[in-house]
Amino acid sequence: MNYFSSDFKLGILGGGQLGKMLLYETRKFDIYTLVLDPSNEAPCKIACNEFFQGDLMDFDTVYQFGKKTDVLTIEIENVNIDALEQLEKEGKTVYPSAKTLKTIQNKAKQKLFYVDNNIPTADFTRFAYPDEMLTAIKNESLSFPFVWKSARFGYDGQGVKVIKTYSDLEGLPKAECIAEKMIPFKNELAVIVSRDPKGNVKTYPVVEMEFHPEANQVEYVICPARIDENVAKKAQLVALKVSQAYQHIGLLAVEMFQTQNDEILVNEVAPRPHNSGHYSIEASYTNQFEQHIRAILGLPLGATESKVAGIMVNLVGAEDYTGPVVYKNIEKIMDMEGVTPHIYGKRETRPFRKMGHVTIVNPNVNEARKTAELVKKSIKVIAEN
Amino acid sequence: MNYFSSDFKLGILGGGQLGKMLLYETRKFDIYTLVLDPSNEAPCKIACNEFFQGDLMDFDTVYQFGKKTDVLTIEIENVNIDALEQLEKEGKTVYPSAKTLKTIQNKAKQKLFYVDNNIPTADFTRFAYPDEMLTAIKNESLSFPFVWKSARFGYDGQGVKVIKTYSDLEGLPKAECIAEKMIPFKNELAVIVSRDPKGNVKTYPVVEMEFHPEANQVEYVICPARIDENVAKKAQLVALKVSQAYQHIGLLAVEMFQTQNDEILVNEVAPRPHNSGHYSIEASYTNQFEQHIRAILGLPLGATESKVAGIMVNLVGAEDYTGPVVYKNIEKIMDMEGVTPHIYGKRETRPFRKMGHVTIVNPNVNEARKTAELVKKSIKVIAEN
Numbered sequence: 001m002n003y004f005s006s007d008f009k010l011g012i013l014g015g016g017q018l019g020k021m022l023l024y025e026t027r028k029f030d031i032y033t034l035v036l037d038p039s040n041e042a043p044c045k046i047a048c049n050e051f052f053q054g055d056l057m058d059f060d061t062v063y064q065f066g067k068k069t070d071v072l073t074i075e076i077e078n079v080n081i082d083a084l085e086q087l088e089k090e091g092k093t094v095y096p097s098a099k100t101l102k103t104i105q106n107k108a109k110q111k112l113f114y115v116d117n118n119i120p121t122a123d124f125t126r127f128a129y130p131d132e133m134l135t136a137i138k139n140e141s142l143s144f145p146f147v148w149k150s151a152r153f154g155y156d157g158q159g160v161k162v163i164k165t166y167s168d169l170e171g172l173p174k175a176e177c178i179a180e181k182m183i184p185f186k187n188e189l190a191v192i193v194s195r196d197p198k199g200n201v202k203t204y205p206v207v208e209m210e211f212h213p214e215a216n217q218v219e220y221v222i223c224p225a226r227i228d229e230n231v232a233k234k235a236q237l238v239a240l241k242v243s244q245a246y247q248h249i250g251l252l253a254v255e256m257f258q259t260q261n262d263e264i265l266v267n268e269v270a271p272r273p274h275n276s277g278h279y280s281i282e283a284s285y286t287n288q289f290e291q292h293i294r295a296i297l298g299l300p301l302g303a304t305e306s307k308v309a310g311i312m313v314n315l316v317g318a319e320d321y322t323g324p325v326v327y328k329n330i331e332k333i334m335d336m337e338g339v340t341p342h343i344y345g346k347r348e349t350r351p352f353r354k355m356g357h358v359t360i361v362n363p364n365v366n367e368a369r370k371t372a373e374l375v376k377k378s379i380k381v382i383a384e385n
Numbered sequence: 386m387n388y389f390s391s392d393f394k395l396g397i398l399g400g401g402q403l404g405k406m407l408l409y410e411t412r413k414f415d416i417y418t419l420v421l422d423p424s425n426e427a428p429c430k431i432a433c434n435e436f437f438q439g440d441l442m443d444f445d446t447v448y449q450f451g452k453k454t455d456v457l458t459i460e461i462e463n464v465n466i467d468a469l470e471q472l473e474k475e476g477k478t479v480y481p482s483a484k485t486l487k488t489i490q491n492k493a494k495q496k497l498f499y500v501d502n503n504i505p506t507a508d509f510t511r512f513a514y515p516d517e518m519l520t521a522i523k524n525e526s527l528s529f530p531f532v533w534k535s536a537r538f539g540y541d542g543q544g545v546k547v548i549k550t551y552s553d554l555e556g557l558p559k560a561e562c563i564a565e566k567m568i569p570f571k572n573e574l575a576v577i578v579s580r581d582p583k584g585n586v587k588t589y590p591v592v593e594m595e596f597h598p599e600a601n602q603v604e605y606v607i608c609p610a611r612i613d614e615n616v617a618k619k620a621q622l623v624a625l626k627v628s629q630a631y632q633h634i635g636l637l638a639v640e641m642f643q644t645q646n647d648e649i650l651v652n653e654v655a656p657r658p659h660n661s662g663h664y665s666i667e668a669s670y671t672n673q674f675e676q677h678i679r680a681i682l683g684l685p686l687g688a689t690e691s692k693v694a695g696i697m698v699n700l701v702g703a704e705d706y707t708g709p710v711v712y713k714n715i716e717k718i719m720d721m722e723g724v725t726p727h728i729y730g731k732r733e734t735r736p737f738r739k740m741g742h743v744t745i746v747n748p749n750v751n752e753a754r755k756t757a758e759l760v761k762k763s764i765k766v767i768a769e770n
Contacts, residue, residue, distance in 0.1 A: 004712050004728055024409055027432065030730035047412065047432060285723050285746065300720035307692040307746070327389050335685035338670050343389055345415035361670065361692070 003031055003297050010034070010297075011069030013056055014076035015042030017344045017354075018273055021281070022075060023047035025290040031297075036065045043345060044075075059083045066092055073250060073296050074272055077105050078153060095197075095249040095296040096271035103246070104271055108151040108178050114266055117245040120238065121266045122257070124180040126151075130172040133179055137166075142179055151176035183265060185257035189225055190276035191239035193252045194291045194301050202291070202301040203240060204284070206232045207276050209255075214319075214352075220372055221312040223279050224365060231262050238264045246271070251292045253277060275314070275357075282340055282359040283310025308338075309365035311372040315341070315356035315381055317349035323383030325349040327356075333375045338362050341379075348383075355381045388416055388682050395419070395682075396454030398441055399461035400427030402729045403658055406666070407460060408432035410675040416682075421450045428730060429460075444468045451477055458635060458681050460657055462490050463538060480582075480634040480681040481656035488631070489656055493536040493563050499651055502630040505623065506651045507642070509565040511536075515557040518564055522551075527564055536561035568650060570642040574610055575661035576624035578637045579676045579686050587676075587686040588625060589669070591617045592661050594640075599704075599737075605757055606697040608664050609750060616647050623649045631656070636677040638662060660699070660742075667725055667744040668695025693723075694750035696757040700726070700741035700766055702734035708768030710734040712741075718760045723747050726764075733768075740766045 003010075010026060012019050015037025023044055026033050035048040038055055045051045054061035056076070062083035066072050071093045072084070084098035096104075103113050114121040125142060127133050136142035150159035150173060162182065163169060188211065192204040208225035209218050225232060239254040246252065246269075253274030255267040277288035286294070286302025294301055317325075324347060333339050338361040346355055358375050362368035388395075395411060397404050400422030408429055411418050420433040423440055430436045439446035441461065447468035451457050456478045457469070469483035481489075488494050499506040510527060512518050521527035535544035535558060547567065548554060573596065577589040593610035594603050610617060624639040631637065631654075638659030640652040662673035671679070671687025679686055702710075709732060718724050723746040731740055743760050747753035 004715065020412070024412070027405070027409070028725070028727050030728040046434065049431065286725075290725075294719070299716055302719070302725075303722050307748075330389065331684055334679070334687070337688050340413070340671075340675075340687075342413050343415040363692075 003299070004029060008032060008071075009069045010293075011036070011066060011072040012044070012048070013062065013065070013072065013074045013079045015039070015044030015048075015051070016075060017043050019044040019075035020047055021278075022273060022289045022292065025287070025293050028290070029293065031293070034065070034069055036062070056080065059086075063087060066094070071095065071296055073292070074101070077101060077271065081105070093296075096252075097247075097249070100246045100248055100271055104269060106151050106176075107149050107268065108176060110268060111178060111180075113245070114242075117241075119242055119245060119266050120264060122181045122183050124178045126176070126178050128176055129174050130169055130177060131174070133163075133169060133177075134166075136179070145182050147180040147182055148172060149178050149180060151178065183257045183259060185259055185265075186262070187225065187227060187258040188267070189227070189235050189256045189258055189264075190221070190274070191236055191254050191256070192274065192277045192280075192288055192304075193239050193243040193248070193254065194295045194304065195243050195248055195250070195252070196295045196301060197249055197298045200301055201240060201243065202304045203236050204277065204280065204288070204304045205306060206235045207279070209276060218275055218312075218314055219376070220369075221276050221279055222365065222369065222372075223283060223306060223310045226365065227258065228262070231258060231264070234262075235264050238266060242266060242269060250296045251277070251288055275312075278342070278357050279310035279312045279359055279361075280306075281342075282338075282361045283308055308361045308363050309368045311360045311365075311368045313358045313360070313372055313375055314354060315343075315358060315379065317351050317353040317355055317381045319351045321381070321383040322350045323348060325355060326382050326384055328380040328382050329378045332378045333358060336360075336371055336374060338368070339371065339375060349381050388684070389414060393417060393456075394454045395678075396421070396451060396457040397429070397433070398447065398450070398457065398459040398464045400424070400429030400433075400436070401460055402428050404429040404460035405432055406663075407658060407674045407677065410672070410678050413675070414678065416678070419450070419454055421447070441465065444471075448472060451479070456480065456681055458657075458677070459486070462486060462656065466490065478681075481637075482632075482634070485631045485633055485656055489654060491536050491561070492534050492653065493561060495653060496563060496565075498630070499627075502626075504627055504630060504651050505649060507566045507568050509563045511561070511563050513561055514559050515554055515562060516559070518548075518554060518562075519551075521564070530567050532565040532567055533557060534563050534565060536563065568642045568644060570644055570650075571647070572610065572612060572643040573652070574612070574620050574641045574643055574649075575606070575659070576621055576639050576641070577659065577662045577665075577673055577689075578624050578628040578633070578639065579680045579689065580628050580633055580635070580637070581680045581686060582634055582683045585686055586625060586628065587689045588621050589662065589665065589673070589689045590691060591620045592664070594661060603660055603697075603699055604761070605754075606661050606664055607750065607754065607757075608668060608691060608695045611750065612643065613647070616643055616649070619647075620649050623651060627651060627654060635681045636662070636673055660697075663727070663742050664695035664697040664744055664746075665691075666727075667723075667746045668693055693746045693748050694753045696745045696750075696753045698743045698745070698757055698760055699739060700728075700743060700764065702736055702738040702740055702766045704736045706766070706768040707735045708733060710740060711767050711769055713765040713767050714763045717763045718743060721745075721756055721759060723753070724756065724760060734766050 020043040066087040405428040
């Protein structure tokens with residue numbers, strides 16, 4: 001197939017910020033793109049060839065959209081899987097596959113998948129409702145503290161809560177969930193694996209993630225992770241194993257814990273470009289978005305090494321502001337060496353809303369880390385008075 | 386002014402490939418953009434917020450378009466200057482300025498400007514018509530060989546011809562022109578200078594350009610230039626002097642000759658992002674398109690250093706092919722380390738038509754050069770059978 005002609009059509013389910021960054025790369029290769037998103041104000045609208053407004057969870061909408069495309073991919077996991085299965089049956093190329101998405105969409109299924117495939121992950125129990133947790137606690141088959149995770153639709157700290165007492169259980173959605181053992185980890189790590197239809201694989205370096213303690217959102221992503229080389233190798237091997245277990249095609253971001261004993265436990269995965277790979281736009285030989293396109297189209301995978309160290313800082317709305325957004329001191333951070341802001345173009349800010357990200361690059365990771373801290377201290381995402 | 390809100394509008398005259406690459410960067414900063422171009426199929430159409438079809442040489446079209454914007458810039462020099470002057474009179478911000486564009490649009494004026502400002506340039510004579518050259522040759526005030534350059538609308542080897550005999554003079558357009566002394570140069574060099582409204586300046590490294598002998602188009606752009614450090618410094622100083630003489634705001638690409646005696650002579654300039662800076666997308670801390678936006682908006686200028694060495698190869702249509710384009714062996718070059726193709730999306734190829742470019746990056750410039758040659762030997766821009 002000649003991708004570099006308008007006879008070929010790439011479809012993307014979801015038109016958000018990840019999709020927009022993916023579309024930049026399709027423009028570089030002049031790949032014709034179709035996007036489906038429920039919002040008529042979707043960020044992707046400006047960068048795709050054809051935009052369709054519609055419900056990503058509706059069978060018919062997704063099915064009809066998919067029929068228009070040659071290869072179908074996603075920028076968000078919550079899409080109608082039955083439609084994807086039907087499209088696959090009819091011979092359409094869908095990456096990631098319906099099967100992979102089905103497993104990943106549900107955190108309980110995802111965890112069971114790791115167990116079935118001998119992939120190390122934190123111990124957990126599956127429950128139909130949070131009330132069943134209460135029974136388990138009373139029966140002493142579950143004890144505080146543990147991590148409650150909603151099986152479905154968790155995103156960016158939503159659907160995850162540390163449960164220390166009975167009162168923490170109050171108000172949890174009455175839906176399928178898991179109780180996961182709390183891991184007193186040294187580090188949270190992530191590895192992005194790219195894998196093409198022939199099974200060729202290239203792994204990005206291990207990144208280290210620091211979370212904002214309150215918002216439970218990633219605050220810094222540091223590449224390369226400042227960890228022992230053997231631990232890094234182990235993390236990459238685990239990530240590869242996960243990718244192979246899923247027979248995944250495209251990008252798979254594997255989030256992991258490094259335990260106190262330097263064990264690696266898989267936390268969760270995202271079958272697409274991921275926040276933990278944004279640093280790659282400025283730092284890597286091939287950025288994650290370009291690599292995803294290369295992988296799903298069966299083009300040669302690009303080099304995943306870094307030109308320089310990269311750190312990403314998420315730009316989230318300051319705690320006390322809601323309203324039309326102002327990026328206070330953005331000019332100050334743009335005056336720092338190797339600092340590039342990415343503004344997502346959301347009109348309104350609210351506490352902890354993801355409004356953009358900033359990449360800091362430097363040949364030396366420790367220098368980059370210093371600048372990243374200055375960036376973090378300088379820029380504030382606030383609202384107009 | 387808050388650029389990072391949709392209250393601010395950046396206008397771009399011209400909607401070609403350079404504009405498209407500029408628009409990628411406006412998306413990163415979420416800057417609202419308007420584009421004017423005569424073609425309804427302009428590459429920019431897919432990436433701007435509002436697209437207007439219209440004649441760039443028509444006073445009223447350019448004037449009315451400019452009125453809609455807060456800051457106006459160009460991606461092509463051939464626009465209606467009177468309209469820009471009128472907009473400036475009314476207080477509109479236009480970068481580059483009408484005055485600068487007026488001088489640069491006309492190669493005779495541009496050369497006189499260098500003479501007036503003590504900027505080294507090859508000796509030349511201005512003529513109203515090529516016929517006047519004949520008279521000059523007969524009078525022995527001009528002698529073969531020399532370089533004929535059309536004063537207006539030269540682009541990519543158009544409007545430039547080496548004149549060795551009387552017959553070379555045949556068929557030249559009957560328009561203002563210059564006869565320039567042929568410079569037996571060691572190297573063709575270029576330096577991109579970025580300058581903001583306050584006069585802050587940052588200079589990109591010197592690049593070395595190799596031209597295709599027949600098509601008179603750049604074949605390789607090599608950064609850093611493999612030249613003596615003192616020559617590089619001299620070239621940068623000359624470029625700075627040119628930028629200051631123009632009081633230029635935005636990017637100024639200064640093309641220069643390095644003579645056999647290591648003198649630097651200014652050839653010509655482009656007051657915008659330029660083919661000689663495409664390598665910066667992959668190689669530089671701040672790519673030229675982002676830097677142009679930073680400069681014209683008065684945002685802090687980014688670092689102009691390179692992360693790695695970069696070489697750009699222009700993808701031009703192979704000599705014997707005209708028709709629907711095919712990028713033969715594109716997958717082969719994508720399999721080489723550090724190679725990124727940029728496809729401009731033109732449907733039809735013809736001999737020497739600029740269809741895209743490829744960037745090759747590597748920590749070592751000589752390694753990059755080897756890969757660049759492999760790229761050049763592998764990829765062919767041909768037409769469908």
